Amino acid sequence: MFDLAGKVAVVTGASSGLGADSARAYAKSGANVALLARRKDRLDELAAELSDMGVKAFPVQCDVTDETQVKNAIASVIKEFGRIDILLNNAGAAVRGGVHTLTEEEWDKSMNINVKGMFLVSKYVIPHMMEQKYGKVVNISSVNARVADKLDVFIRHGYNASKSAVLGLSLGMAASYGKYNITVNSIGPGLFESEMTKDTLFKSEEFLKGYSAHCPMDRPGKRGELTGTVLYLSSDASSYVTGQYIIVDGGTSLV
Ligand SMILES: NC(=O)c1ccc[n+]([C@@H]2O[C@H](COP(=O)([O-])OP(=O)(O)OC[C@H]3O[C@@H](n4cnc5c(N)ncnc54)[C@H](O)[C@@H]3O)[C@@H](O)[C@H]2O)c1
Numbered sequence: 001m002f003d004l005a006g007k008v009a010v011v012t013g014a015s016s017g018l019g020a021d022s023a024r025a026y027a028k029s030g031a032n033v034a035l036l037a038r039r040k041d042r043l044d045e046l047a048a049e050l051s052d053m054g055v056k057a058f059p060v061q062c063d064v065t066d067e068t069q070v071k072n073a074i075a076s077v078i079k080e081f082g083r084i085d086i087l088l089n090n091a092g093a094a095v096r097g098g099v100h101t102l103t104e105e106e107w108d109k110s111m112n113i114n115v116k117g118m119f120l121v122s123k124y125v126i127p128h129m130m131e132q133k134y135g136k137v138v139n140i141s142s143v144n145a146r147v148a149d150k151l152d153v154f155i156r157h158g159y160n161a162s163k164s165a166v167l168g169l170s171l172g173m174a175a176s177y178g179k180y181n182i183t184v185n186s187i188g189p190g191l192f193e194s195e196m197t198k199d200t201l202f203k204s205e206e207f208l209k210g211y212s213a214h215c216p217m218d219r220p221g222k223r224g225e226l227t228g229t230v231l232y233l234s235s236d237a238s239s240y241v242t243g244q245y246i247i248v249d250g251g252t253s254l255v
Contacts, residue, residue: 001237005030008081009234010074012064012121013091015042017194018140018226022088023050023057025227026234031086032056034077036121038063056081064091064117074124083132086234087125089118090140094196098155110158115165122169126177135182137173138233141166143188143249153204163188167245174243183242185233190249191220217250 009026013019015037023033027050035043035050035057043059050057058080062073077084093113095106118139129135144156145163167186174184191211193202201207202220212218229248232238247253 002231002235003030004086004231004235007031007085008034008077008083009086009088010034010036010077010084010121010125011088011090012036012062012117014046015039017196018189018192019088019090020046021224021227022090022230024053025224025231026086026088027053027055027057029231029235030055032058032081034058034060034081034084036060036062036064036073037091064121065112067120070117070120071124074121074128078128084125084128085132085134086136086138087121087129088138088140088230088234089121091117092140092142092196094156094159094200096153096156096159096200098157102158107158110156110162111165114159114162115169118166118169122173126173126182129182130177130180133181135177135180136234136238137170137182137184138230139166139170139184139186141170141186141188141245143190143247143253145188145245146247147253149207149210151204151207151210153201153207170245171243178242183233183238185238185242185244185246187226187229187233188245188247188249188253189221189226190215190247190252192226193220193223211252214255215250215252216255219250221248221250 014035047057142163
């Protein structure tokens with residue numbers, strides 16, 4: 001049920017962190033993977049690593065906020081592989097600040113990368129999935145779609161808003177495309193070490209202490225602990241699961 005042999009997956013924001021980890025997990029499960037992000041050198045390195053696992057990896061430089069780049073990137077993936085079975089909408093950015101400090105530009109950055117980028121990539125992938133009557137879309141939201149924190153280091157109102165918008169987008173897509181045998185689900189990660197968090201949240205003793213105090217499992221997520229959920233929602237193991245939001249946070253949002 002979890003086997004992805006012969007499937008084609010597109011991963012956005014694949015150049016680091018949870019996106020790169022997920023691309024590795026797809027490759028280990030047998031999928032060919034198209035890697036989309038802005039840093040081509042990183043994508044080339046990862047593609048070489050995945051090719052060594054015996055699958056095809058296709059690096060494509062793409063800024064997900066630019067419609068022309070997205071359109072061309074997806075067209076090139078279709079040309080390369082002929083189909084797209086899985087879309088992991090993972091690219092994201094965490095801009096810090098509350099409504100009293102955020103500039104319009106910072107607000108737009110959150111919404112553009114985290115929401116508009118997901119819309120644009122889906123816009124060009126979904127028609128192929130509709131045609132082939134098969135598709136698994138996984139949208140990376142955040143536990144911060146539903147919970148916030150009052151610590152200064154954690155104030156990210158644009159991020160909160162954008163990650164809640166991801167849930168709304170996922171619900172709409174799930175409702176519309178189920179009849180095409182396309183499932184659309186979202187994931188809400190808690191705290192994981194990545195480029196996004198290593199120099200901010202992971203550098204704040206106060207935040208880490210607070211997180212662990214709230215977390216029933218007493219620790220942040222380890223690299224690789226998100227990929228089981230990504231694989232579940234990307235494979236036929238979840239063939240009758242759609243419109244769901246799975247939180248992977250060691251229970252932190254419960255207490
Ligand atoms: N790390 C965490 O604790 C955590 C928690 C909750 C949610 N998330 C979400 O997980 C996803 C991955 O984040 P991460 O933690 O691995 O951080 P990361 O910074 O390592 O990865 C984000 C990726 O998105 C890419 N990206 C950013 N803007 C882009 C653009 N315009 N076009 C193309 N690619 C772009 C980056 O280059 C990078 O590869 C994000 O959506 C993030 O919001 C992370």
